[in-house]
Amino acid sequence: MKKNICVLPGDGIGPEVTAQALKVLDAVADKFGHVFEYEQALIGGSAIDACGEPLPQATLDLCRKSDAVFLGAVGGPKWDKGGPRPEAGLLAIRKGLGLFANLRPVLLYPELLGGCPLKPERVAGGVDMLIVRELTGDVYFGQPAGRGSEQGLRTAFNNMIYREDEIERIAHLAFRLAQSRGKRLCSVDKANVLEVSRLWREVVIEVAVHYPDVELSHLYIDNAAMQLILRPGDFDVILTANLFGDILSDEAAVVSGSIGMLPSASLGEAHALYEPIHGSAPDIAGRDIANPMASVLSAAMLLRHSFALKKEAGAVERAVSATLAEGFRTGDIMEAGMRRISCTEAGDIICKKIMEQN
Numbered sequence: 001m002k003k004n005i006c007v008l009p010g011d012g013i014g015p016e017v018t019a020q021a022l023k024v025l026d027a028v029a030d031k032f033g034h035v036f037e038y039e040q041a042l043i044g045g046s047a048i049d050a051c052g053e054p055l056p057q058a059t060l061d062l063c064r065k066s067d068a069v070f071l072g073a074v075g076g077p078k079w080d081k082g083g084p085r086p087e088a089g090l091l092a093i094r095k096g097l098g099l100f101a102n103l104r105p106v107l108l109y110p111e112l113l114g115g116c117p118l119k120p121e122r123v124a125g126g127v128d129m130l131i132v133r134e135l136t137g138d139v140y141f142g143q144p145a146g147r148g149s150e151q152g153l154r155t156a157f158n159n160m161i162y163r164e165d166e167i168e169r170i171a172h173l174a175f176r177l178a179q180s181r182g183k184r185l186c187s188v189d190k191a192n193v194l195e196v197s198r199l200w201r202e203v204v205i206e207v208a209v210h211y212p213d214v215e216l217s218h219l220y221i222d223n224a225a226m227q228l229i230l231r232p233g234d235f236d237v238i239l240t241a242n243l244f245g246d247i248l249s250d251e252a253a254v255v256s257g258s259i260g261m262l263p264s265a266s267l268g269e270a271h272a273l274y275e276p277i278h279g280s281a282p283d284i285a286g287r288d289i290a291n292p293m294a295s296v297l298s299a300a301m302l303l304r305h306s307f308a309l310k311k312e313a314g315a316v317e318r319a320v321s322a323t324l325a326e327g328f329r330t331g332d333i334m335e336a337g338m339r340r341i342s343c344t345e346a347g348d349i350i351c352k353k354i355m356e357q358n
């Protein structure tokens, strides 16, 4: 298989972790006889420095021509002092590529139980869930939105809007993903209060008819936030809207022990973008100590979702598990008795584990 990948390393640790993920993709290409070609482009702070804007048109054009987009991270204190924001590049690229679904798998590796802030008995059975968040609708984009005044007092308003086809589209995707996993889907909303959520629930129930093999349940967002901490191991696929997903996915991330372990995919009809969920971590950038596993696991998601290379994705995921099982740890997941490794060493060890697999 021959594929083009547009690589956007970004800022801070973005380029460091991305370099390891590309090394891993090269190992996969080598082992399984594929050709992956990379073309790099600018996004975020580095794009602001070079062209004055966080998402240059040339970057978007290149993304649109590629078979998949792979991103590092953007942002940093250098661009916090006014002027264009690197993070605006993220919203612009999601919009520009029509990415409507954000997939965040949350897996607690048995080797990293010590890093999980929950009591061991709460996660004893393991945690392996997938959060599917809608990305293009909701209160983030609803119009009108803005400022006003009432009786001489300042007011502000946002509009929570979903159209039924937006809900249908993400629901179908979430059900299909549930079919490929544990066949359980929990839809999270606030249907006891919000009209938008009542439409959300109605449409999800309609879509469910097409997936009789998937067990559908519903939770209100406030209860879901509690249950995620009380019994994280009970969830398979969680489907939710943009705002609730933003909050819930960060809450779930904590369960895995380190933000450096969590990959993500953002999918659209025609394009897909893969990135670790963490930011540019300016506090550790340039020291070769970041954990590249989130980025490496994002590359595994790319192989699975964009190129349908399931075997290859599995090989990467097993290599990460084997690296942890042998006691290799970057600083963020370091525990007594383990062997501390750098970002580059982590990439090298994962590549070696891929090449050693039968």
Ligand code: NAD
Pocket (backbone or CB within 6 Å): 013, 017, 072, 073, 074, 075, 076, 077, 087, 090, 259, 260, 275, 276, 277, 278, 279, 280, 281, 282, 283, 284, 289, 290, 291, 292, 294, 332
């Ligand atoms: P962050 O995710 O960059 O860092 C939070 C903490 O986690 C830091 O202590 C950092 O050292 C640590 N950390 C993050 N990734 C790590 C890794 N791979 N290995 C080891 N430790 C890791 O979040 P922040 O500090 O709030 O934000 C820093 C910058 O990143 C800001 O400019 C923010 O806007 C931006 N940001 C970008 C994205 C993105 O590009 N998708 C996401 C979140 C934040």
